[in-house]
Amino acid sequence: MKKVVIIAIFLFVSLMYFGLGRDYLFDWDEGIYGTIGREMVTTGNLLTPTWNGNLWLEKPPMIGWVSALGITLAGDNELGVRLFMPLFAGLTLYAIFRIGQKLGGTLMGSASAALLGYFNLFLSRARASNTDGMLLAAIAWTLWLLLSGAPAWLIGIVMGLAIMVKGPAGLLAILIAIPLLIKKPKKFLLQAIGYMLLAVLPWHLYALVAHGWSFITPYLMEQVIRRATVPIEFHTESRWFYLNFLTHDLGLGVGIVSLLGYATMFKNWLSKKSLDKNFLLAWWLAIPLIIFTLAKTRLSWYILPVYPAIALSCGYLITSFAKDKKSKTLISILVVGMLFQMLYHAFSYINFGKNPTPYSDSIQVANELSQYHGGTIAMLVSESERIAQAILPRDQTISSSFRYGGAPSIVWYSHKHVQY
Template sequence: KKSWLSWLKRKNNFPNLLVVIFLVSIGYLLYANLGRDALFDWDEGIYAELGRQLLLTKNILVSFWNGAPWLEKPPGIAWVSALGISLAGETALGARLLMPLFALYTLGVVYRLGTHLGTWRHGLIAMGVLATFNLFLGRTRAVNTDMPLLASITTTMLFLLENRPAWWVALSVFGGVWFKGIAGLLSIIIAFPLMLHKSKQYILSTIIHSALFILPWHTYAYFMYHGEFTTPYFLEQVLRRATAQIEFHFENRWYYFTYLWENLGLGVILVSAVGVISLLARRSSRYLLWWVLIPLAIFTLAKTRLFWYILPIYPALALLIAEAIGRWQESKTNRRVVSILAVGICCQAIMVTSRSVEIHKLTAPTSDRLHVAQELGKLQLGTLAVLVPPSERLAEALLPSVARLTSSFRYGGMPSVPFYYQGSVEFYYDVDKFRALWESNHSFISLIAQDDAKLVPPNYKILVTTPTYLGIAREAK
């Protein structure tokens, strides 16, 4: 017992033990029933299919979706999805398998960032607070590029604070770009105040190393695909989203302020404000203000607004809250109180995470269309012809050209279908073209909505039926 106590007192082992216990607990919860729910559209369906296609094509430089090149982002997420699928199979579990690791890593880095505000208590509070935010938790288990970007941002900040070599910082920035594309450069924008304190040689070295990491793939993609690469990658995913409201995303200018108010609540905002006042008073760590305000300004000025875009400011908010609570450590009694609060916040985070992942929910039904696609895929009958549902056809008819991207109607409103079908899928928006397919002299299988059965000539055989979707076959004449 004495040796155990002496170990805890040596080299801050007690705080480290708390961090390990917290991360193991959160990790257990994030991995519990990870494959229970079907992939959700849109992002998960797209990114899971990228991983499946990588294993089929063996192309590690260019992503493919449903058999065609997909150039909206570099292949980072395809790599992660493919590795998970190779370990756990072509399932939702496989596609998601490695995603919680990014969340756990980010929490660990935020702890380290918190210690730079003062003590280990700051780190524990910041880590615990971040794990209570719904937006953060909502991205921890899903296949997405937002959590790798968050890992890149926090790592870049940590490396600069700890005076790590310039190529480390460049590699961290590259990690964000490798998953998020040009938006990954947000990490260096957020880190700008810290870069100002570095020497010109350090800054130049960071720029050169970043270029060496980032440019080769972009150069390769451009010379291989030219406009097929620049249009979706830069003109649409960056310029169009910044200058136009696309795909029915018509949120108002103050959307993010409203979202933060509703999602975080008055208490979180007020405590964060106290943290801001504290930093200004002691003239320290004011880079956190930049970390909050600049992304908020950028995404507010951009015309296309989606709630998860604002995720990059959440670690900064957690650190501001840690500053507000952790600054009261002048006396031994105060330090004990703050320590108890820090542990309590982490315990609360574990409970919030448990509720978020619905730990006691063991099964979840698969949607009708994914069930039909999965059952048809078992038959291995070739390309699946999908007549997109009436709601998707209506959206295609109503969306003006100025609000469209080349990929707006590439996915048929159901990008998970190719992954569950595990084969080639062709989406039909034009009912006449779909009917013409039925008049051709060859056999095929199709997925249609129950409401669209009346649009199909009656010479079909039902293979799979659900309340809302049908799997049907047409035999050659």
């Protein structure tokens, strides 16, 4: 079964690469991250991310480094910007397979990986330039390495990479790993923390010394504290936003199977009168869900870190029926079918026969302007953007709210600085 899963993950990643550069960069994130990577390549400055020629310190530079490397290898195009995203998805699937294998056996790991690869939000993050899929890979590998008894230095570096991808939100990798970390000896924890700081501190200290409040304000005060305490930029979704989104995105059936999986775990805990290692799955689901629900600014992709926990709980329930040789054979056949279904869904998702998405009018104009000399162009932002700027309450505004003119990809396609 292990070989079947590895082949399935390889095929999944291969499918994700088909037509990866087919569609233009979407606003907002892809247009921003692509430009940051390009400007790193053209300026050679890998320590200070810039966008549109100006300082950009909303997140650490890892996403810029990944985009820059992709552009260097695959060219200054959409494929280059997205080049490593399917790879991060594949790394996540492999880690989830190994986590499930550690917690409940090969069948559980196989079923869990098949389910995660089927989920639409996971698929969308596998083909777009984003930090969420990268963070998910770091979380999954942190947990797998802890379960597999990896050395402290390796675990510390992976936890540090989570922070270098997403900033303070990367601490989620540590929070989710607490049930495993508290079982480690003090020496191990100190070593892991030391290597994590070794991965994190150099750039953060450089940014603090070099840019002071120009770093602290967007990086910490706005992207973390303000987003957690204020519903910025009209994001006034209800307290039940994430539960509603999960129900819509995953379907009621997945939700029921996941709940039954957790109920089965709870029943087993009661019978043993102690929490076993599968408590990690309940913790993994609860921590991100609670944190992001309590935060005032809510966006659908923030909740991606709970998807592996849901997949693993479903895998737990499915494989709990494999009690004898006959039932194990039947469950094995079911799991192989799930892996095929994952690949079929991925095949359908990428839509082999689809033509490239036509440029919008603004992107078409920007692309044509890239052929002309001159380093700067002016763009009148859309009426909706102007109205939003006029009516958005000041306490829901941060410095980047209208920095991008509602169309940051214009900078990418015009190859020029844009005055919005």
